Every structure is written in structure tokens, then in C-alpha cells.
Amino acid sequence: MARTSGPETRDKLIRAAEEIFAAQGVHGAQLRDIVALAGQGNPSAVQYHFGSRTGLLDAVMAGRQERTERVLAPLLDAAPDALHALVGALVTAEASELRTDRGRRCLRISAQLSHESGVRTGTPHPTLADTAYWRLIERIEACLAADGLPRPLRLERLDLALTMVGAAMADRARQYLDGTEPLTGEALFLADLVTTTTALLRAAQPRSV
CATH class of the missing domain: 1.10.10.60 (Homeodomain-like)
Structure with missing residues (x-):
């Protein structure tokens, strides 16, 4: 052999x-x-x-991150400091993984790890430091800060939005892998995901709790 x-x-x-x-x-x-x-x-x-098992998982995610970084970096450089445009760059980069079965599997994996990015603490996971993805997160947070959202709330909301995008992409990837017919075409799905995510981030701050 x-x-x-x-x-x-x-x-x-x-x-x-x-x-x-x-x-x-x-x-x-x-x-x-x-x-x-x-x-x-x-x-x-x-x-x-x-x-270790963790080392193998990190290697899987490193390959996925390298692919999406190649798409995201030029989009981020061209994007204005407008929330809808920044979310659009994120969704477009993530959607690039829908093109192959390998990418689709990685979307299903990364959705399970969404809370490990470091967004809630404001400190990136070591694999995300100095990446276009983390610069995107910082620019989105800056937009929320300009809206007057307190830092704890904007970090929590941003983490929730990223989790939602990841879950939506993972579900779309599952449908493609399973051969299930999606409810909407991909262009509409992605446009609606950008609009919905932007609306979540831009929701009015609760007046009192």
C-alpha cells in the first residue's frame, strides 16, 4: 500500500x-x-x-477562515461606515462558503462555535486577532456606539446578530447538502438576511427594564 x-x-x-x-x-x-x-x-x-481534538477543530476552522478572509478583506476595504453595507459585506463573505460542499459543511460546524469569537468580551479569539473579520466586528460596533447603544448591550446584540447569521447560513447549507428545496431563491435569502440582521442591530434601545 x-x-x-x-x-x-x-x-x-x-x-x-x-x-x-x-x-x-x-x-x-x-x-x-x-x-x-x-x-x-x-x-x-x-x-x-x-x-488534540481541539487542534483538529482549529485546523478545520483555520481553512474556513482563510477562504472567507480572501472574500471579506476587499469587501471591507470598499465598504463605507454604514451598518447595512458592513452587514452586507459579512453576509456576502459567509455566503461564499455555500458554493462548495466543503464550505457548506464548514458553515454547519462554525455555527456551533459562534459564541467563541470573543465578541461578548470585546477580545478576539486568538485565531481572529488581526483579521478582516475582527475589523468588521469593530466597525459594526462603532456604528452601534454612534447610535448611542451602551457597550454591554451593543456587544450582546452584536453577538446575537452574528449567531443569527451563522445559524441561517448553516441551515441553508444543510438544505443544499440534503437536496431540500429552499423556500426562497438565494439572492432573496441573502438580501433578506442583510435587512433582518441590520434591523436587529438597529432596534430601539429598551426605555426601561
Whole structure:
């Protein structure tokens, strides 16, 4: 049987992990299933190449982030400091992952990790520091600050909005993977997601609690 190199084995494990994490869930997936799908006989292959389950998951998300960053960075550079335009850049970049089965699986995975971005604390997860994605978050928060929204409320609202976008994209990805006919065409779905997310962020602050 032909031997595979370290990089080839890593790639096989990452691609297998994308399938298993998407199908079984980040917390429910079994590493032995990933190793088997990757065609590896050594049950310790994940530990050898990635150090841990978390290391493998980080590698999956790093690939997903690299792809969306390539789309997002030029959109962000061209976007004015207007909330609708910034949300539009976010949705367009995320939607680029709908083009392939690999991207669709990664959308289903990342939706499960939405609260780990660091938005609620205002401190990015290490993988998001110095990225276009985090610069986008900062610019959206600045728009909310200009609206007079207190920082705790705008961080919580921003985290909720990102979670909603992630969940919507993951559900659309699931429909594509399953062959289910969506209720709306993609263009309408994306335009409505931008409008709905902007409206959520722009909702009037409660007068009292």
C-alpha cells in the first residue's frame, strides 16, 4: 500500500473531520470515525498530527477562515461606515462558503462555535486577532456606539446578530447538502438576511427594564 506524506495525511484528516463534525456535531463526533474516514490505520493519528481534538477543530476552522478572509478583506476595504453595507459585506463573505460542499459543511460546524469569537468580551479569539473579520466586528460596533447603544448591550446584540447569521447560513447549507428545496431563491435569502440582521442591530434601545 502506498505511503502518504505528513501534509497529505493532515489534509485527509481535516477533510474527514469536516464531514464528521458537520454530520455528528462538534461535541458528538467520534475521533475514531474521523480517522477511519481518512483511511488511517493508526488510531492516534489525530493526536500525532494535531495534538488534540481541539487542534483538529482549529485546523478545520483555520481553512474556513482563510477562504472567507480572501472574500471579506476587499469587501471591507470598499465598504463605507454604514451598518447595512458592513452587514452586507459579512453576509456576502459567509455566503461564499455555500458554493462548495466543503464550505457548506464548514458553515454547519462554525455555527456551533459562534459564541467563541470573543465578541461578548470585546477580545478576539486568538485565531481572529488581526483579521478582516475582527475589523468588521469593530466597525459594526462603532456604528452601534454612534447610535448611542451602551457597550454591554451593543456587544450582546452584536453577538446575537452574528449567531443569527451563522445559524441561517448553516441551515441553508444543510438544505443544499440534503437536496431540500429552499423556500426562497438565494439572492432573496441573502438580501433578506442583510435587512433582518441590520434591523436587529438597529432596534430601539429598551426605555426601561
